Amino acid sequence: MPQTRVLLKNIGTPDSETLDGYLKNGGYQALKKAVSDLTPEEIVDSVKRSGLRGRGGAGFPAGMKWQFCASDQACPKYVICNADEGEPGTFKDRILLEEDPHAVLEGMALAGYAIGANQGYVYIRGEYYKGALSLEKAVTEANQHHYLGQKIYGTDFDFNIQVFRGAGAYICGEETALLDSLEGKAGRSRIKPPYPVNQGLWGKPTCVNNVETLTNIPWVVNKGVDWYRKFGTEESPGTKIYSLSGHVNHPGNYELPMGATLRELIYEYGGGIRQGRRLKAVMPGGASSACLTEKSLDVKMDFHSLAAAGSMLGSGAVIVMDENTCMVGAAHNVAAFFEHESCGRCTPCREGTHWIKRILERVKNFEAKSVAEIDLIADLGQNMRLGAFCPLGMGAPSAALSIIQHFRDEFETHVKEKRCPVNIPAVVPGL
Ligand SMILES: Cc1cc2nc3c(=O)[nH]c(=O)nc-3n(C[C@H](O)[C@H](O)[C@H](O)COP(=O)(O)O)c2cc1C
Ligand code: SF4
Numbered sequence: 001m002p003q004t005r006v007l008l009k010n011i012g013t014p015d016s017e018t019l020d021g022y023l024k025n026g027g028y029q030a031l032k033k034a035v036s037d038l039t040p041e042e043i044v045d046s047v048k049r050s051g052l053r054g055r056g057g058a059g060f061p062a063g064m065k066w067q068f069c070a071s072d073q074a075c076p077k078y079v080i081c082n083a084d085e086g087e088p089g090t091f092k093d094r095i096l097l098e099e100d101p102h103a104v105l106e107g108m109a110l111a112g113y114a115i116g117a118n119q120g121y122v123y124i125r126g127e128y129y130k131g132a133l134s135l136e137k138a139v140t141e142a143n144q145h146h147y148l149g150q151k152i153y154g155t156d157f158d159f160n161i162q163v164f165r166g167a168g169a170y171i172c173g174e175e176t177a178l179l180d181s182l183e184g185k186a187g188r189s190r191i192k193p194p195y196p197v198n199q200g201l202w203g204k205p206t207c208v209n210n211v212e213t214l215t216n217i218p219w220v221v222n223k224g225v226d227w228y229r230k231f232g233t234e235e236s237p238g239t240k241i242y243s244l245s246g247h248v249n250h251p252g253n254y255e256l257p258m259g260a261t262l263r264e265l266i267y268e269y270g271g272g273i274r275q276g277r278r279l280k281a282v283m284p285g286g287a288s289s290a291c292l293t294e295k296s297l298d299v300k301m302d303f304h305s306l307a308a309a310g311s312m313l314g315s316g317a318v319i320v321m322d323e324n325t326c327m328v329g330a331a332h333n334v335a336a337f338f339e340h341e342s343c344g345r346c347t348p349c350r351e352g353t354h355w356i357k358r359i360l361e362r363v364k365n366f367e368a369k370s371v372a373e374i375d376l377i378a379d380l381g382q383n384m385r386l387g388a389f390c391p392l393g394m395g396a397p398s399a400a401l402s403i404i405q406h407f408r409d410e411f412e413t414h415v416k417e418k419r420c421p422v423n424i425p426a427v428v429p430g431l
Contacts, residue, residue, distance in 0.1 A: 001268045001269050003254055003255050003256060003269070004231060004239050004255055004256055004257050005255050006219055006231065006238075006239045006255065007096065007103075007212065007215050007216065007219075007239060007241060007255055008095070008096075008241065008253070008255045009025070010022070010025045010027075010099070010100045010103065011095060011096075011099050011100060012099075013025060016099050016100055017098065017099050017100065017101055017102075017134050017137075017138065018141070019102060019138070019141040019142065019145060019147075022100070022102035022103070026222075027102050027103065027106065027218075028102070028106055028147050029218075029222060030106060030110060030217070030218035030219075030221035030222040031106050031109050031110060031113075031147065031152065031153070031218070032153050033221060033222065034110055034113055034114075034221055035113060035152055035153050035155045035157050036153055036155065038221070040070060040113055040114045040115070040116060041070075043066075043110060043113065043114040043221065044063060044066045044067050044070055044114050044115075045063070046063075046220055046221065046224075046225055047062050047063035047066055047114070047217065047220055048061070048063025048064060048066075048067065049063070049225045050062075050063065050216075050220045050225050050228045050229065050237060050238070051229060051234075051235075051236070051237040051238070052213065052216050052217075052220065052228075052237065052238055053236060053303060054209065054210055054213050055210045055211075055212035055213045055216075055240070055241075055315065055316070056082055056173075056209070056210030056212075056213065056315060057087065057210075057285075057286075057288075057314045057315050058391075059303045059313065062209065062213055062216075062217075065197060065207060065209070066111065066114050066115055066207060068195070068197040068198070069115040069197040069198075069205045069206070069207045070114060070115045070116060072197065072198050072205040074198075074204055074205055075116070075204070075205075076117065076118065076119060076204055077115055077116055077117035077118075077204060077205040077206065077207070078117050078119055078120065078121065078200060078201045078204060078205075078206040078207070079108050079111045079112045079115065079117045079119070079120040079121075079206075079207050079209070080120065080121050080122075080123060080175075080178070080179075080182070080200075080201065080206060080207065080208045080209070081104060081107075081108050081120065081121070081122040081123070081209060081210075081211055081214055082123060082173060082175065082178060082208055082209065082210050082211065083097055083104075083122050083123060083124040083125065083128065083131065083135075083211050084123060084124070084125045084166055084172055084173035084178065085125055085128070085173070085211070085315075086125060086169075086170040086172070086173040086341075087170075087173070087286035087287060087288070087314065087315045087317055088286055088287040088317065088319070088334075088337060089243060089245050089246075089283070089286050089287065089317030089318070089319040090243050090286055090315040090316070090317040091243045091245075091253065091317075092212060092241035092242070092243045092253050092315070092316060093210070093211035093212060094128060094131055095241075095253055096211050096212065096215050097124065097128060097131035097132075097134060097135060097211060098128075098130050098131045098134050099134070100215070101131075101134045101135045101137075101138035102138050102141075102142065102147075103215045103218060104122070104135070104211055104214055104215055105135075105138055105139065105142055105147075105148065105161060106147075106217075106218045107209075107213075107214030107215050107216070107217040107218055108120045108122070108159075108161060108214055109147075109148060109152070109159045109161075110217045110218065110221060111207055111209065111214060111217065112157075112159045113157055113159070115205070115207050117159070117207070118158045118159055118160065119159070119160055119161075119162075120159065120160070120161040120162075121161070121162050121163075121164050121182060121201075122135055122161065122162075122163045122164065123164050123166055123172070123178050123181070123182055124163060124164070124165055124166065125165075125166050125168060125172075125173075126165050126166050126167050126168040127168055132163060132165050135163045136163050139161050139162075139163060142161075143160075148160060148161055164182055166178075166181060166187075167181075169181075169187050169341065169343075170337075170341035170392070171187050171188070171189065171341060171343045171390075171392055172187035174189050174390060174391060174392060175196055175208040176189045176190035176192065176196065176390075177189045177190075177343070177390075178208065179196060179200055179201050179206065179208075182201060183201065183202060186343075187343070188343050188345055189343075189345075189389065189390035189391075189392070191389075196208050210315075212241060216228075216238060231257045231258070232257045232258030232259055232302065233258055233259040233300070233302050233304075235302065235303065235304045236258040236259060236302035236303045236304060236313075237258065238257075238258055239255050239256060239257055239258065240255070240256065240257075240258045240301070240302075240313075240316050241253050241254070241255045241316060242254050242255075242256065242260075242265055242301065242316045242317075242318050243315075243316060243317045243318065244265060244266070244269070244270045244318045244320070245317070245318070245319055245320070246282075246318075246319045246320035246321055246322075247273055247274050247277070247320050247321060247322035247325070248266060248270035248271060248272065248273060248274065248320050249270060249271030249272055249273070249274055250269070250270050250271040251270065252270075254269045254270075256269070256301075258301070258302045259300040259301065259302045259305070260300070260301055261297065261298050261299065261300055261301065262282060262284060262292070262296065262297050262298070262299055262301060262318070263297040263298055265301065265318060266279065266282070266297070266318070266320055270320070273320065273322045274322065275322075277322040277323050277324060278294070278322065278323040279293075279294050279297070279320060279321075279322060279323070280293070280294075280321050280322055280323045280324075280325055280327070281293055281321045281325070281327065281330070281403070281406065281407075282296075282318060282319065282320050282321065283311075283317070283318070283319040283321075283399060284299075284301060284306055284311050284312070284313065284314070284318050285306065285311060285312045285313050285314025285315065285316065285317060285318075286314045286315050286317035286319070287317075287319075287334050287337055287338070287399055288312075288314060288395035288396070288398055288399065289306075289311045289312045289314050289398060289399065290310055290311040290312070290398045290399065290401070290402035291311070291321075291399060291402045291403055291406065292309060292310070292311055293406055296309050296311075301313060301316070301318075310402070311402070323422075324422060325422065326364075326410070326420050326422040327403050327406075327407040327410050327411075327422075328360065328363050328364045328410060328411055328414050328420070329364055330403060331360050331399065331400040331403040331404065332357065332360040332361060332363075332364050334399040334400060334403075335353065335356045335357040335360050335399075335400050336357050338353045338356075338357075338392075338396040339353040339354050339356075339357040341392065342354075342392065342393065342396070343392070345389060346387075346388060346389035346390075346393065347387075348383050348384045348386075348387035348388045348389075348393060349384055349388040349389065349390075349392065349393025349396065352380045352381070352383060352384040352388070352393065352396070352397065353384075353393070353396055355376075355380055356377050356380050356381065356396075356397060356400055359373050359374075359376060359377055359380075360377070360400065363411055363414050363415060364414065366414060366415075366418040366419070368414070368415045369415075370415065371411075371412055371415050371416070373415065374404060374408070374411050374412070374415065377397075377400060377401070377404060378401060378404065380397070381397030381398075381400065381401045382397075384396060384397050385397065409421075410422070
């Protein structure tokens with residue numbers, strides 16, 4: 001099936017990661033157009049009218065964020081590219097970082113021009129060694145050829161970029177924890193407000209955007225808003241790179257217009273479920289998203305439709321589980337991830353993630369004494385949603401709670417009959 005390749009257009013072309021390769025693909029033309037012919041206000045306005053929403057998970061309108069940052073008079077200002085990509089099942093930024101790093105840099109420079117910043121940082125997760133090397137090489141090349149640095153395209157616009165490697169903590173993808181980590185502190189979330197657009201890095205106005213969000217910007221500037229809005233839905237314009245993993249025949253990154261259905265992605269692009277089995281559950285937006293079942297296969301994968309279906313688009317990590325998956329095991333797997341990644345600062349999350357995992361372990365190992373233990377998970381989850389300090393803790397119970405809601409009979413069989421109705425250890429690639 002042909003994909004709608006906009007962001008992934010350069011991937012697979014000769015030397016796509018080099019400056020030469022990028023220039024051959026029309027690279028840095030949007031930056032030239034912006035600094036030569038357009039005002040920063042015009043860029044912000046285009047991004048607003050494009051309807052582009054953040055691709056890092058929260059889906060905040062990019063143009064609105066840029067406007068808030070641009071209108072703050074404090075300086076200096078900063079642009080940060082969030083390349084932490086810690087959400088289980090997500091691997092879409094990685095391909096852009098490794099194989100099209102100049103597109104990310106151009107998006108950052110355009111953001112800098114639009115908001116009035118002269119310095120950008122890419123915060124890349126420690127595990128992305130190849131991506132970090134690719135970016136560092138791209139920054140050096142772009143500096144040498146004056147696409148970055150002083151007086152870009154002979155104008156008064158200066159923009160420098162530094163690559164910063166994280167140490168592999170999921171919480172450091174949350175934008176305020178990322179800022180603390182970049183400042184040299186332990187990565188822990190800050191209280192919001194104030195928001196980073198006003199008080200971000202070292203207390204200065206800062207625009208934090210995801211890799212994929214920034215890679216959209218050269219297209220919006222070059223091709224215009226009307227062209228951009230031809231893709232996707234009215235409410236979620238553009239294309240989206242979905243990372244498809246789990247029990248499908250062809251896992252991988254697929255770029256489709258926003259609003260393609262889960263069925264299209266899984267069956268037409270992903271080749272269906274392995275060994276002709278049936279789909280049992282799918283997490284459409286990574287480990288923090290509520291799972292859906294076969295009944296939701298015709299739901300459109302955009303911000304609005306997935307929220308209406310009781311889940312979320314998140315970063316677009318679609319994790320598929322087939323009929324042989326033990327859902328108690330799957331819930332335990334996700335819970336173990338959150339227990340490990342909780343930063344431990346606040347009680348509802350530190351204790352909640354730990355006890356949800358412990359109880360699920362008891363159910364999985366047939367040690368739970370009564371079904372009241374299953375209800376205790378819901379109770380703990382509710383406390384976390386209401387009382388956790390940051391979005392990690394608020395979102396951590398979603399997957400487990402939704403799995404219990406859809407597959408409660410499986411949990412009860414584990415408790416009452418001391419057996420697993422599926423009886424196959426749950427190992428879900430991508431979790
Ligand atoms: C626990 C947690 C982890 C996150 N990890 C990432 C990440 O790896 N990459 C990312 O771009 N956004 C991540 N986010 C979202 C960021 O906080 C922020 O919303 C995003 O970087 C803003 O960019 P965008 O508006 O372009 O999406 C995470 C959020 C939370 C709560
Ligand atoms: S919710 Fe979790 S990750 Fe966030 S501050 Fe509390 S303990 Fe840390």
